[in-house]
Amino acid sequence: MSLVRVDNLTATAGDTYLVDGVSFEVVAGEVTALVGASGSGKTTSALALLGDHGDGVRLTGRVEVAGEAVVDGNGVTAAAAGMRGRVVAYMPQHPGSALNPARRIGTTLRELAKLHAGNPDEAVRAAQVPGDRATLKRFPHQFSGGQRQRVALAQALTCGPDVLVLDEPSTGLDSITRLQLVHELRDLAATGLGILLLSHDLDLVRALAARVVILDAGRVVTSGSTEVLPPAPDHAVPGTSGDRRPLLKAMNVSAALRPRGRDVVLRDVDLAVPAGACLGVVGRSGSGKTTLARCLAGLHERMAGAVLLDDAPLPVLRKRNREQHRRVQYVWQEVRGSFDERRPVDQQVARTAQRLRALAPDQAHAEAVATLARLGVAAITAARPPSRLSGGELQRAALARAVLAHPDVLICDEITTALDDRGTALVLDLLSELKSRGAALIWIGHDLGLVAALADEVLVLDGGRVVEQGPPATLTTAPQHPLTQRLVAAARLGDQEPPPVLSLDTRSEPRR
Template identity: 75%
Template sequence: MIVQVSQLSATAGSSVLVDRVSFEVWAGEVTALVGASGSGKTTSALSLLGECGDGVRLDGHVEVDGRVVVDSNGPMAAAQHIRGRVVAYMPQHPGSALNPARRVGVTLRELARLHHPGEEVVDEAVRAAQVDGNALRRFPHQFSGGQRQRVALAQALTCRPKVLVLDEPSTGLDSLTRWQLVKELRELTAGGLGILLLSHDLDLVRALTTRVVVLDAGHVIGTDVIPDSPQLPATGTTTPGQPLLQAMNLSASLRPRGRDLVLHELDLAVRAGSCLGVVGRSGSGKTTLARCLAGLHERFTGQLLLDDEPLPVLRKRSREQNRRIQYVWQEVRGSFDERRPVDQQVARTAERLRGRPPKEAHAEAVATLARVGVAAITAARPPSRLSGGELQRAALARAVLAHPDVLICDEITTALDDHGTALVVELLTELKDRGTALIWIGHDLGLVAALADQVMVIDAGRVVEQGPPDRVMTQPVSELTRRLVRAVHLGHPEAPPALIPEPRSEPRR
């Protein structure tokens, strides 16, 4: 046994965040903490490092590799000596773990020199995390969200820890890459690594874990019992009418003068009251597409039209155009001001884009946040005091308060449990029924197909398939789509991890 947590409690003033939680992590095994957003998973996991948020007090007993890290007096000095080499932590939002000013390879080599001088550990970590070795010269902002997740995993593995804490490691990963992640994590545990997995991805939990601890509002409510995932109803309907938002012959690059193209002559159209689902592997160009439509990516060619009128980049859009097109991006924590309460930031959208009085805007913000499961007392806190799933839903509520005509959602359920996902789907379905056009960009083909009227599959920046979700799910044309359909559920017998090859780019037909 490498980790023993007994009767762990965490309090912030009169609020109890974690109440007498106990669990163990053994070498070569995976222990999972499962629960809704805000259930105490991250607080419990950070106790292994002797860490806690501002104003939070830890109590109980936490022992890691024979050293007491937390006792009745709180964190112990021993916690400083286990970080990295004994326990490595990969946070839920990979952007917060990566230095935006340094190339990835430089950071990894520095960690290797710090923890294992003279040893070649970087190549080993990069292979285990499925990071292309040619990508080490890039900066974090040059990766997609799913790719940053794997870079953050490589950063943790470079320390060669005895215990690896993974906080929502499948966030932003497509189904095929999730399969590969399962395969790599199994190989790591076979080598003796102990893993503490924090996840709402129940398929991932079933595929990996030896023991499961289910948390709810800081309490252990069960062990070794994984709840079934509810089936979401199909809500997509074909909506007639002229396109509201169009992209024609859209190409985009990462560098000036059209170098490093990530989108190639892509066309799309979405009508009022309809939903276009965009799926593809991590790094396929989905987020670049979303940023082009939102006006945030300026290195593109082609045409963007809103109501048949040219749509400029964001800095040249009018306030009304900004209101009409809203974008909820994948890594939401960086989009909030840490110095202001979340509810005030959500309300600010209604004030600035719709001219609502502050009190009225705040009341609307609180009501919308409640619709997606973020209570008023939680929303009144600064962003650092909210879980990843709560902040993700707050970002959606902020965009909804603009009353947009087009809502672009980029992986907005990656940090959510099944209940939170159902609340989001319910709200988006209601918006669609009111006439809002939705563009849902995701890695979960099954979830996207449940809401979309049309599904577009892109690979290496090219459209490889497009059509109604029923046809795409039952009669896929491209090889990539066929593999995505087979891998919708991790436990599907036709898609074992070892048999899924890397996808090959297919020319647009």
């Protein structure tokens, strides 16, 4: 039974076509995947199921959900408002935008369940979120990026929808949790739920989708079964390590979420990264990867131990001088909130070179536009406000903003999660050039194969501790620690048995 039918959908902003003649359907019990590069029209097409669109955007064509017209020849219909949540639930690409930072997640889930007559207990199980009291009492900021993704999924499922729209649901997930997600989504589809999957993760699409629609520049290029997908490139390229003096060092770094050492999430981590080398950091969601990145960047002040740059102590961010700011740059996982919605993106990227390198405005802007173009973000796109860019375009803009500082150390936290293979290749090419110029890179990711494309050494975190470390070729072919073995095995999506659901709480000590 067809739950969604989209015929000749067009979205225009003035004279610009964002989506041009797109058609697809979502069938009960099946997964339909929209695949395409950042800015290809996936999110615009999906939001049309809710009758939603950006400011100044006009929808035409026809969109039917559960037999009712949401969009017709005259635009969005009155029936669209009644579809949201009750019939169609949407989980956005950036989970932070779907979670209320001032409310505990348990409170939000109970309110959604009351409003939509949903079952929050089933929702948290399906989304791999533990339903224990301690977890449900947390606020969104107390979860990692991958964990917030699962909490946002639980919110969507609590509404009890007939159609579930998932925008890049594997963003920020480690390979074990990603494998678990495949099995959970298969189980949800088996109950009769229709799923519209927006993803650049071709392995995820192959494992789930019955129907695939490939978009490019707002148009359907081809559609059919998963056989229409291009083969995924092999990113695994071994790094080359050397015995050079470390440019950046961390010694016995520990960190807590709350004062007086409560909720410890990082324990006695040591690392050293020479100039011209890359350290990869992998682990499950909640293992402490982002907390480690924030400690190195000076953003996490509840830490013990030492961070050294050229053997000199590196203070927390608010105490760093301009040169220290320039030398150590951080590109974080959820970038949308780091941009000012009132200013064009290219101006915000250029501001880094003006502020930290004292470039003239025209020179800084020219360098910003050139760097963005190299990363696949056209000048006309970069001149728009952040709300008019896709998640992948903003990820690349955040990288360009950091690169314009000409940093000696660049910390990258899951910066390719919203990118397709072409976008990822452009990022890897730029980072490889930075390495060749002598920059030290810290690459935090959940994809061991991708990390191996750039890293000279890989560090595996579990429960806030380093459990294994070595060259990427060794860790991917002969992993020693059980977690590393599971990460390597789970990276191959398919008909594997789902791994057990682990608690989001990775602490080894109880609350005090």
